[in-house]
Amino acid sequence: MSDVARRAGVSPTTASFVLAGRRDMRISGDAEERVRQAARELGYRPNLTARGLRTSVTRTIALISDTIATTPFAGEVIHGALDAAGAREHVLFVAETEGDPQTETRLVEGMLDRQVDGFVYAAMYTREVRLPPALHDAKVVLLNCWARDTRAPSVLPDEVNAGRDAARLLLDAGQLGGVHVVGGRHVTRATPEGVWAGVERMRGIEEVFAGAGVRVAGVAECDWQPEDGHREVLRLLDAGAVPRALVCLNDRLALGAYQALQDKGLRVGDDVAVVSFDDSDLAGWLRPGLTSVGLPHYRLGRTAVELLLDDDAGPGVRHVPMPVALRASHGPQ
Numbered sequence: 199m200s201d202v203a204r205r206a207g208v209s210p211t212t213a214s215f216v217l218a219g220r221r222d223m224r225i226s227g228d229a230e231e232r233v234r235q236a237a238r239e240l241g242y243r244p245n246l247t248a249r250g251l252r253t254s255v256t257r258t259i260a261l262i263s264d265t266i267a268t269t270p271f272a273g274e275v276i277h278g279a280l281d282a283a284g285a286r287e288h289v290l291f292v293a294e295t296e297g298d299p300q301t302e303t304r305l306v307e308g309m310l311d312r313q314v315d316g317f318v319y320a321a322m323y324t325r326e327v328r329l330p331p332a333l334h335d336a337k338v339v340l341l342n343c344w345a346r347d348t349r350a351p352s353v354l355p356d357e358v359n360a361g362r363d364a365a366r367l368l369l370d371a372g373q374l375g376g377v378h379v380v381g382g383r384h385v386t387r388a389t390p391e392g393v394w395a396g397v398e399r400m401r402g403i404e405e406v407f408a409g410a411g412v413r414v415a416g417v418a419e420c421d422w423q424p425e426d427g428h429r430e431v432l433r434l435l436d437a438g439a440v441p442r443a444l445v446c447l448n449d450r451l452a453l454g455a456y457q458a459l460q461d462k463g464l465r466v467g468d469d470v471a472v473v474s475f476d477d478s479d480l481a482g483w484l485r486p487g488l489t490s491v492g493l494p495h496y497r498l499g500r501t502a503v504e505l506l507l508d509d510d511a512g513p514g515v516r517h518v519p520m521p522v523a524l525r526a527s528h529g530p531q
Contacts, residue, residue: 205236217242259283259506260291260309261341261499262302263320275341278499279318286507288315299330306332316506318499319343324354324394339511341502349513353502356517357395360491361402363522364445364473367489369410371529373443373471377412379403380430380455381447382419396422396447399475403445415441422447427454435462443471443528449478452488452527471529477521487525494518 203213208229215223216233236242261279276292283290291309295302309317316337321327327343329350340352368377383392383400391397400417407414416439418430427446434441435458446452452474459470466472467486474481477492497518505511 199242201240202233202236202242205240206232208233256313256315257287258289258291258312258314259316259318259503260293260314261318261320261503262293262295262305262309263322263341264295264297265322274495275320275499278496278501279503280499281496282500282503282507286503288503288507290503302330303332306330310336318502318506319350320502324357326394337506339502339506341498344515351505351511351513352515353498353505354515354517355395355493355498356519357398358402358405359517360475360520361399361404362406363402363520364399364475364491365403365406367473367522367524367528368443368445368471369406369412371471373529374410374412376415376440376442377407377445378415378434378439378441378443379417379445379447380420380427381422381451382417384422384447385419386421395475399447415439420451422451424450424454424457427451428458429454431455431458432461435459435464440464441470443473446472446474449474449476449480449488449490452490453480453484456484456488467526467529472527474527475520477523481523481525484527486527489525489528490523492521492523494520 199213200210203210206213206229212225212229213233216225216230217237280290291314293305293309295305310332317333318339318341319329319333320341321343324342327340327345329338329345329348334348338348338350340350342354344352344354382396384396385392404414416434418434420426420430427450431444431454444455446455452472455472456466459466464470472488474488474490477490481488481490501516501518505516
Protein backbone atom coordinates (compact mmCIF):
# COMPACT_ATOMS: atom_id res chain seq x y z
CA MET A 199 0.00 0.00 0.00
CA SER A 200 2.87 2.37 0.81
CA ASP A 201 4.46 1.64 -2.58
CA VAL A 202 1.18 2.38 -4.36
CA ALA A 203 0.72 5.64 -2.45
CA ARG A 204 4.32 6.73 -3.15
CA ARG A 205 4.03 6.03 -6.89
CA ALA A 206 0.64 7.80 -7.11
CA GLY A 207 1.88 10.79 -5.13
CA VAL A 208 -0.83 10.50 -2.46
CA SER A 209 -0.98 9.61 1.23
CA PRO A 210 -1.31 5.95 2.31
CA THR A 211 -4.74 6.82 3.73
CA THR A 212 -5.93 8.11 0.34
CA ALA A 213 -4.60 5.02 -1.41
CA SER A 214 -6.32 2.78 1.15
CA PHE A 215 -9.66 4.55 0.72
CA VAL A 216 -9.51 4.34 -3.08
CA LEU A 217 -8.60 0.66 -3.21
CA ALA A 218 -11.21 -0.24 -0.57
CA GLY A 219 -13.89 1.51 -2.63
CA ARG A 220 -14.81 3.86 0.22
CA ARG A 221 -16.61 7.13 -0.51
CA ASP A 222 -16.53 8.80 2.91
CA MET A 223 -13.44 10.89 2.07
CA ARG A 224 -13.25 13.58 -0.61
CA ILE A 225 -10.75 12.40 -3.23
CA SER A 226 -10.32 13.98 -6.65
CA GLY A 227 -10.94 11.93 -9.76
CA ASP A 228 -7.36 12.50 -10.87
CA ALA A 229 -5.93 11.20 -7.58
CA GLU A 230 -8.23 8.16 -7.69
CA GLU A 231 -7.10 7.29 -11.20
CA ARG A 232 -3.40 7.69 -10.25
CA VAL A 233 -3.90 5.28 -7.34
CA ARG A 234 -5.61 2.67 -9.53
CA GLN A 235 -2.94 3.03 -12.23
CA ALA A 236 -0.17 2.62 -9.66
CA ALA A 237 -1.88 -0.48 -8.25
CA ARG A 238 -2.08 -1.99 -11.75
CA GLU A 239 1.56 -1.23 -12.52
CA LEU A 240 2.76 -2.69 -9.23
CA GLY A 241 0.45 -5.71 -9.34
CA TYR A 242 -1.01 -4.74 -5.97
CA ARG A 243 -3.57 -7.10 -4.48
CA PRO A 244 -5.09 -6.51 -1.01
CA ASN A 245 -4.55 -9.09 1.71
CA LEU A 246 -8.15 -10.20 2.12
CA THR A 247 -7.44 -12.17 5.26
CA ALA A 248 -5.95 -9.13 6.95
CA ARG A 249 -8.79 -6.94 5.72
CA GLY A 250 -11.32 -9.46 7.01
CA LEU A 251 -9.72 -9.47 10.46
CA ARG A 252 -9.84 -5.67 10.53
CA THR A 253 -13.34 -5.13 9.11
CA SER A 254 -15.11 -8.45 9.95
CA VAL A 255 -16.09 -8.59 6.25
CA THR A 256 -14.48 -11.34 4.15
CA ARG A 257 -16.52 -10.95 0.93
CA THR A 258 -17.17 -14.69 1.02
CA ILE A 259 -20.51 -16.47 1.32
CA ALA A 260 -21.52 -20.11 1.57
CA LEU A 261 -24.21 -22.19 -0.10
CA ILE A 262 -25.03 -25.25 2.03
CA SER A 263 -27.35 -27.81 0.44
CA ASP A 264 -28.46 -31.39 0.79
CA THR A 265 -27.89 -32.69 -2.75
CA ILE A 266 -28.14 -29.69 -5.09
CA ALA A 267 -24.49 -29.55 -6.05
CA THR A 268 -24.30 -33.08 -7.49
CA THR A 269 -27.65 -33.21 -9.30
CA PRO A 270 -27.65 -32.22 -12.98
CA PHE A 271 -31.29 -31.14 -12.76
CA ALA A 272 -30.43 -28.19 -10.50
CA GLY A 273 -26.97 -27.20 -11.72
CA GLU A 274 -28.37 -23.85 -12.81
CA VAL A 275 -29.09 -23.01 -9.17
CA ILE A 276 -25.34 -22.98 -8.56
CA HIS A 277 -24.78 -21.05 -11.79
CA GLY A 278 -27.21 -18.32 -10.75
CA ALA A 279 -25.72 -18.10 -7.28
CA LEU A 280 -22.17 -17.86 -8.65
CA ASP A 281 -23.13 -15.11 -11.09
CA ALA A 282 -24.82 -13.05 -8.39
CA ALA A 283 -21.84 -13.47 -6.05
CA GLY A 284 -19.37 -12.55 -8.78
CA ALA A 285 -21.35 -9.45 -9.72
CA ARG A 286 -20.89 -8.22 -6.13
CA GLU A 287 -17.22 -9.29 -5.99
CA HIS A 288 -17.86 -12.10 -3.52
CA VAL A 289 -16.50 -15.64 -3.53
CA LEU A 290 -19.08 -18.41 -3.13
CA PHE A 291 -18.22 -21.62 -1.29
CA VAL A 292 -20.50 -24.57 -2.15
CA ALA A 293 -20.86 -27.48 0.28
CA GLU A 294 -23.17 -30.48 0.29
CA THR A 295 -24.41 -32.48 3.26
CA GLU A 296 -26.15 -35.41 1.51
CA GLY A 297 -28.84 -34.96 4.15
CA ASP A 298 -26.60 -36.04 7.01
CA PRO A 299 -27.04 -33.85 10.15
CA GLN A 300 -23.50 -34.47 11.42
CA THR A 301 -22.00 -33.54 8.06
CA GLU A 302 -24.20 -30.44 8.00
CA THR A 303 -23.02 -29.33 11.46
CA ARG A 304 -19.38 -29.88 10.53
CA LEU A 305 -19.71 -27.91 7.28
CA VAL A 306 -21.62 -25.02 8.84
CA GLU A 307 -19.12 -24.71 11.70
CA GLY A 308 -16.25 -24.88 9.20
CA MET A 309 -17.73 -22.01 7.21
CA LEU A 310 -18.29 -19.98 10.38
CA ASP A 311 -14.67 -20.59 11.36
CA ARG A 312 -13.69 -19.13 7.98
CA GLN A 313 -15.81 -16.05 8.78
CA VAL A 314 -18.08 -16.18 5.74
CA ASP A 315 -20.37 -13.15 5.59
CA GLY A 316 -23.57 -15.18 5.18
CA PHE A 317 -25.24 -18.42 4.15
CA VAL A 318 -27.66 -19.60 1.51
CA TYR A 319 -29.30 -22.70 3.00
CA ALA A 320 -30.75 -24.72 0.11
CA ALA A 321 -32.86 -27.84 -0.45
CA MET A 322 -33.11 -29.99 -3.56
CA TYR A 323 -36.90 -30.26 -3.37
CA THR A 324 -39.18 -27.64 -1.85
CA ARG A 325 -40.05 -28.38 1.75
CA GLU A 326 -40.04 -27.13 5.33
CA VAL A 327 -36.67 -27.47 7.06
CA ARG A 328 -35.19 -26.93 10.50
CA LEU A 329 -32.14 -24.68 10.49
CA PRO A 330 -29.09 -26.04 12.32
CA PRO A 331 -28.61 -24.21 15.63
CA ALA A 332 -25.26 -22.79 14.49
CA LEU A 333 -27.08 -20.70 11.85
CA HIS A 334 -29.64 -19.11 14.16
CA ASP A 335 -27.46 -16.04 14.70
CA ALA A 336 -25.96 -15.95 11.19
CA LYS A 337 -27.12 -14.01 8.16
CA VAL A 338 -29.13 -16.58 6.17
CA VAL A 339 -31.40 -16.82 3.13
CA LEU A 340 -33.39 -20.03 2.63
CA LEU A 341 -33.44 -21.34 -0.93
CA ASN A 342 -36.22 -23.68 -2.08
CA CYS A 343 -37.25 -24.24 1.53
CA TRP A 344 -38.66 -22.45 4.56
CA ALA A 345 -38.40 -22.71 8.34
CA ARG A 346 -40.90 -21.69 10.99
CA ASP A 347 -38.29 -20.94 13.65
CA THR A 348 -36.51 -18.14 11.78
CA ARG A 349 -37.14 -14.71 10.31
CA ALA A 350 -34.73 -15.37 7.46
CA PRO A 351 -36.17 -14.66 3.99
CA SER A 352 -37.10 -17.61 1.76
CA VAL A 353 -36.88 -17.91 -2.02
CA LEU A 354 -39.40 -20.34 -3.55
CA PRO A 355 -40.65 -21.16 -7.06
CA ASP A 356 -44.13 -19.73 -7.70
CA GLU A 357 -45.86 -23.10 -8.01
CA VAL A 358 -49.42 -21.76 -7.60
CA ASN A 359 -49.07 -19.44 -10.58
CA ALA A 360 -47.42 -22.27 -12.48
CA GLY A 361 -50.58 -24.33 -11.97
CA ARG A 362 -52.69 -21.40 -13.11
CA ASP A 363 -50.58 -20.99 -16.24
CA ALA A 364 -50.90 -24.68 -17.14
CA ALA A 365 -54.68 -24.55 -16.82
CA ARG A 366 -54.94 -21.33 -18.82
CA LEU A 367 -52.92 -22.87 -21.65
CA LEU A 368 -55.55 -25.57 -22.05
CA LEU A 369 -58.45 -23.12 -21.78
CA ASP A 370 -56.88 -20.85 -24.40
CA ALA A 371 -56.49 -23.87 -26.69
CA GLY A 372 -60.22 -24.54 -26.39
CA GLN A 373 -60.08 -27.41 -23.90
CA LEU A 374 -63.33 -26.87 -21.99
CA GLY A 375 -63.98 -30.39 -20.77
CA GLY A 376 -62.55 -33.88 -20.42
CA VAL A 377 -59.49 -32.65 -18.51
CA HIS A 378 -57.74 -35.24 -16.34
CA VAL A 379 -54.85 -34.63 -13.94
CA VAL A 380 -52.10 -37.25 -13.63
CA GLY A 381 -50.01 -37.28 -10.45
CA GLY A 382 -52.12 -34.99 -8.31
CA ARG A 383 -50.69 -33.86 -5.02
CA HIS A 384 -48.24 -36.79 -4.88
CA VAL A 385 -50.01 -38.41 -1.93
CA THR A 386 -47.93 -41.30 -0.62
CA ARG A 387 -47.36 -42.98 2.74
CA ALA A 388 -44.41 -40.63 3.28
CA THR A 389 -46.39 -37.56 2.14
CA PRO A 390 -50.01 -38.17 3.22
CA GLU A 391 -50.98 -34.56 2.48
CA GLY A 392 -48.96 -34.39 -0.72
CA VAL A 393 -45.61 -32.82 -1.54
CA TRP A 394 -45.47 -29.03 -1.49
CA ALA A 395 -45.06 -28.68 -5.27
CA GLY A 396 -48.03 -30.96 -5.94
CA VAL A 397 -50.29 -29.19 -3.45
CA GLU A 398 -49.39 -25.74 -4.80
CA ARG A 399 -49.68 -26.72 -8.48
CA MET A 400 -53.05 -28.37 -7.89
CA ARG A 401 -54.31 -25.28 -6.09
CA GLY A 402 -53.55 -23.15 -9.13
CA ILE A 403 -54.99 -25.68 -11.60
CA GLU A 404 -58.26 -26.14 -9.73
CA GLU A 405 -58.68 -22.41 -9.13
CA VAL A 406 -58.47 -21.50 -12.83
CA PHE A 407 -60.69 -24.33 -14.04
CA ALA A 408 -63.28 -23.58 -11.37
CA GLY A 409 -63.23 -19.90 -12.32
CA ALA A 410 -63.90 -20.84 -15.94
CA GLY A 411 -66.70 -23.23 -15.01
CA VAL A 412 -64.71 -26.24 -16.21
CA ARG A 413 -64.89 -29.38 -14.08
CA VAL A 414 -61.76 -31.48 -13.75
CA ALA A 415 -62.93 -34.91 -14.91
CA GLY A 416 -60.55 -36.84 -12.68
CA VAL A 417 -57.34 -36.75 -10.65
CA ALA A 418 -55.07 -39.81 -10.56
CA GLU A 419 -53.07 -39.61 -7.32
CA CYS A 420 -49.82 -41.48 -7.83
CA ASP A 421 -46.05 -41.25 -7.68
CA TRP A 422 -44.36 -39.03 -10.29
CA GLN A 423 -42.37 -41.55 -12.33
CA PRO A 424 -42.84 -42.56 -16.01
CA GLU A 425 -44.26 -45.97 -15.09
CA ASP A 426 -46.90 -44.28 -12.94
CA GLY A 427 -47.98 -41.99 -15.75
CA HIS A 428 -48.13 -44.92 -18.17
CA ARG A 429 -50.15 -47.07 -15.76
CA GLU A 430 -52.66 -44.38 -14.81
CA VAL A 431 -53.35 -43.22 -18.36
CA LEU A 432 -53.74 -46.82 -19.57
CA ARG A 433 -56.15 -47.46 -16.70
CA LEU A 434 -58.16 -44.40 -17.73
CA LEU A 435 -58.28 -45.45 -21.39
CA ASP A 436 -59.10 -49.07 -20.58
CA ALA A 437 -62.05 -47.85 -18.52
CA GLY A 438 -63.49 -46.33 -21.67
CA ALA A 439 -62.70 -42.69 -20.94
CA VAL A 440 -60.97 -40.76 -23.70
CA PRO A 441 -59.58 -37.56 -22.17
CA ARG A 442 -59.46 -34.37 -24.17
CA ALA A 443 -56.52 -33.11 -22.14
CA LEU A 444 -54.01 -34.34 -19.56
CA VAL A 445 -52.25 -32.19 -16.99
CA CYS A 446 -49.20 -34.15 -15.85
CA LEU A 447 -47.62 -32.92 -12.62
CA ASN A 448 -44.10 -33.39 -13.99
CA ASP A 449 -42.32 -34.34 -17.22
CA ARG A 450 -41.57 -37.92 -16.12
CA LEU A 451 -45.29 -38.57 -15.75
CA ALA A 452 -45.84 -37.01 -19.17
CA LEU A 453 -43.34 -39.43 -20.71
CA GLY A 454 -45.39 -42.35 -19.42
CA ALA A 455 -48.61 -40.68 -20.59
CA TYR A 456 -47.19 -40.21 -24.09
CA GLN A 457 -46.37 -43.91 -24.27
CA ALA A 458 -49.83 -44.96 -23.04
CA LEU A 459 -51.55 -42.72 -25.60
CA GLN A 460 -49.33 -44.10 -28.34
CA ASP A 461 -50.12 -47.66 -27.22
CA LYS A 462 -53.80 -46.89 -27.83
CA GLY A 463 -53.27 -45.17 -31.17
CA LEU A 464 -53.96 -41.64 -29.89
CA ARG A 465 -51.95 -38.64 -31.03
CA VAL A 466 -50.60 -36.12 -28.55
CA GLY A 467 -51.60 -32.57 -29.48
CA ASP A 468 -54.29 -33.73 -31.92
CA ASP A 469 -56.42 -36.28 -30.08
CA VAL A 470 -55.27 -35.46 -26.56
CA ALA A 471 -53.61 -32.26 -25.32
CA VAL A 472 -50.84 -32.62 -22.74
CA VAL A 473 -49.22 -30.02 -20.49
CA SER A 474 -46.65 -30.65 -17.80
CA PHE A 475 -44.24 -29.12 -15.28
CA ASP A 476 -40.46 -28.80 -14.75
CA ASP A 477 -39.37 -28.28 -18.41
CA SER A 478 -36.58 -30.82 -18.11
CA ASP A 479 -34.43 -31.81 -21.10
CA LEU A 480 -36.98 -34.56 -21.64
CA ALA A 481 -39.66 -32.04 -22.63
CA GLY A 482 -37.76 -30.82 -25.66
CA TRP A 483 -36.88 -34.34 -26.86
CA LEU A 484 -40.39 -35.78 -26.82
CA ARG A 485 -42.31 -35.73 -30.11
CA PRO A 486 -44.37 -33.70 -30.35
CA GLY A 487 -42.52 -31.33 -28.04
CA LEU A 488 -43.99 -31.18 -24.55
CA THR A 489 -45.42 -27.88 -23.32
CA SER A 490 -44.08 -27.57 -19.79
CA VAL A 491 -43.93 -24.95 -17.03
CA GLY A 492 -40.28 -24.79 -16.02
CA LEU A 493 -38.53 -24.56 -12.68
CA PRO A 494 -36.53 -21.29 -12.60
CA HIS A 495 -33.32 -22.81 -11.26
CA TYR A 496 -30.93 -20.05 -12.35
CA ARG A 497 -33.20 -17.25 -11.10
CA LEU A 498 -33.73 -19.03 -7.76
CA GLY A 499 -29.99 -19.21 -7.10
CA ARG A 500 -29.36 -15.66 -8.24
CA THR A 501 -32.24 -14.20 -6.23
CA ALA A 502 -31.11 -15.95 -3.03
CA VAL A 503 -27.59 -14.52 -3.23
CA GLU A 504 -28.86 -11.05 -4.15
CA LEU A 505 -31.10 -11.10 -1.08
CA LEU A 506 -28.25 -12.29 1.11
CA LEU A 507 -26.06 -9.38 -0.01
CA ASP A 508 -28.87 -6.84 0.26
CA ASP A 509 -28.63 -5.14 3.63
CA ASP A 510 -32.28 -4.03 3.39
CA ALA A 511 -33.78 -7.47 2.69
CA GLY A 512 -36.43 -8.29 5.27
CA PRO A 513 -38.13 -11.57 6.22
CA GLY A 514 -40.85 -13.21 4.17
CA VAL A 515 -41.18 -15.35 1.06
CA ARG A 516 -40.05 -14.26 -2.39
CA HIS A 517 -41.81 -16.23 -5.13
CA VAL A 518 -39.86 -16.59 -8.37
CA PRO A 519 -42.01 -16.87 -11.55
CA MET A 520 -41.87 -20.17 -13.43
CA PRO A 521 -41.44 -19.73 -17.22
CA VAL A 522 -43.69 -21.52 -19.72
CA ALA A 523 -42.03 -23.42 -22.59
CA LEU A 524 -44.61 -23.58 -25.38
CA ARG A 525 -44.42 -26.58 -27.67
CA ALA A 526 -46.92 -28.57 -29.71
CA SER A 527 -48.36 -30.97 -27.15
CA HIS A 528 -51.15 -28.77 -25.79
CA GLY A 529 -52.94 -28.34 -29.11
CA PRO A 530 -53.61 -25.23 -31.24
CA GLN A 531 -51.52 -22.23 -30.24
